[in-house]
Amino acid sequence: MAKITYIEHGGAEHVVEVANGLTVMEGARDNNIPGIEADCGGACACSTCHVYVDSAWVEKLPAMDGMEEDMLDFAFEPKPGQSRLTCQLRVSDALDGLVVRMPERQI
Known part of the structure; x- marks a missing residue:
């Protein structure tokens, strides 16, 4: 179980425990x-679960694969090095304390 902080574009924070x-x-x-729509249900076929990963966590996450990189081309205002698709981030104890921020909108 990991505690993850989701921060809405307007600043509202949600700290929840997510099962490994x-x-x-x-x-x-x-x-x-x-703020996370997840239209494709986690199939990495859209970019509606796009977030900005807190800079302290960027290097701690597994590298993204080519499919995720391609889908981020369709995301709203992607930020190189910080943008990720949450459907591609599998929760483990190593993600305890992860902080992600939602963009202004999803596409």
Whole structure:
């Protein structure tokens, strides 16, 4: 189980515990966190679960694969080095304390 902080574009914070094995996107969906739409349900076929990863966490996350990189081309205002798709971030104890910020909107 990992505590993850989701920060809405307007600044509202949501700290939730997410079970290991789920994705950061599923943690948002299961806890009704606004700002992550996840239209494709986690298939990495859209960019509606896009977030900006807190700079302290960028190097701690697994590298993104080519599919995620391609999908980020469709995200709203991606930030090189910080943008990730939450459907591609699998939760483990190593992610305890992760902080992600939502963009102004999803596409």
